[in-house]
Amino acid sequence: METVAETVSRWRAEGIPCALARVVATGGSAPLAAGTAMAVSATGEVIGGVSGGCVDGAVYTLCLEVMAGEQPATAVFGPDGDELLAVGPTCGGSLEVLVEYVPAHGGHPVDRVTAALREGRPVVIATALDGPHAGEWTVLAGTTQVGNDDEDSRQTGEPRGGPIRARAAEMLGRPATAVVASPAGRVFVQSLAPPRLLVFGATAFAEALVRIGGLLGYRVTVCDARPVFVAPERFPAAAEVVRCWPHEFLRRTHVGPSTAICVLTHDPRFDIPLLTEALRTGAGYIGAMGSRRTHTERLTSLREAGVGESELRRLRSPIGLDLGARTAAETAVSITAELVAHHRGGTGAPLTGLEMAIHR
Missing domain, CATH: 3.40.50.720 (NAD(P)-binding Rossmann-like Domain)
Incomplete structure (x- = not known):
């Protein structure tokens, strides 16, 4: 995710919108872990991947659709996946992918994530997967000492002190992912701690x-x-x-x-x-x-x-x-x-x- 986020921020600086795809859940012998990312720019450039190659083509197409509609989407690939996609991991596993539109202009939390990672600071991203806040991010960034932290103003439908914020604070400083249930829907929590x-x-x-x-x-x-x-x-x-x-x-x-x-x-x-x-x-x-x-x-x-x-x-x-x-x-x-x-x-x-x- 770190390299993909860096590239997404560079595209934004160049005035190029994109779609960001992340694996939010896996099952069985999935080829890559939750948190793995891929991005597709409006110019057709690709960075990263969400599988060993077996579903990347379908995710690329989904990224183009998300860019066209500028609304987030999720898709499940595998035995229990969306039959319309007609594709799944050859290893027999399954994965759920979240695809989000990232505009070229205006503020976006991905830039804050990139800035913190460049400084060697750990970061936790909480992204709403569904419900009224789908696609919204909350970014929790720590110091290099993983002590005090600060949080941006965008929320995933939860006030400070709720279970998602508590889980994010618990994960800060150690690479991990989790899907947390909230009254407003599921939230994907991803902790990035550059080793x-x-x-x-x-x-x-x-x-x-x-x-x-x-x-x-x-x-x-x-x-x-x-x-x-x-x-x-x-x-x-x-x-x-x-x-x-x-x-x-x-x-x-x-x-x-x-x-x-x-x-x-x-x-x-x-x-x-x-x-x-x-x-x-x-x-x-x-x-x-x-x-x-x-x-x-x-x-x-x-x-x-x-x-x-x-x-x-x-x-x-x-x-x-x-x-x-x-x-x-x-x-x-x-x-x-x-x-x-x-x-x-x-x-x-x-x-x-x-x-x-x-x-x-």
Whole structure:
């Protein structure tokens, strides 16, 4: 949704209206999760998708119809879907899609969502699916510390303090979706909390990791203390490039469960104080580059620095999955593959031969 929202805001800035489609509910082995988005501009441009391709064509047509009528619409695809659409996921699952018209001019909450995400702030969008307020948004945006929050003036038919506002506040700061019943009808609540990827060490490996991390939806920061290597133009996909001693930067930045820390410096002067600090944070993933010999020596130094065994067990080193990687790009794929597996609970094993659901 984040990339699609960014594109929708860009189209609006260019004076181009569009239709925004979002998956609001799924059933069975649906190809993509609730919250997945697709947008179609009035010029025919498409961004994103709501399925593995099996229903995107039908949703594209629905988007054109919504743009023509400027009214929201919902459609169900699958075994219990609308037979008039005559299409459904080939996997046998089902999905419900909400399509909304987004005008080119005037205020629209999507711009506020985009602005907050650019700043690294978590956002919750509550959208009425039916009833008299169908298509109306309420946007709840938090601070980077996920503490105080503020809300826009548009409502989904519920006063402040109601169950939808309470659910949104509960979800703020963690990616999630829910359909909540209200007296005025169903409301789709979607929480967007851009995960952070902190890359320490402005190396060739970092150049590749930043690009792939950005594609995965991470808000990427590169940090290194060496001026000659930390040129921002080396990392155009990074949200920020910081010249600072890594452990000092880590002390002053926000780190939470959705934060991934990748240490690529491969230098004890940087690694030991940085990892000592990192292993005492609430980061969801902490990995460090280095050989097995380097890792063994690093563990000894960390113990001498007072890091406990329970903290050391959180460290993933050597970083990445065994892909046989040799190049910087292949190594970045190895690291991001481990990030995805860690986040989604995957095994990292080939799907061929595994007797388990692909979409858990």
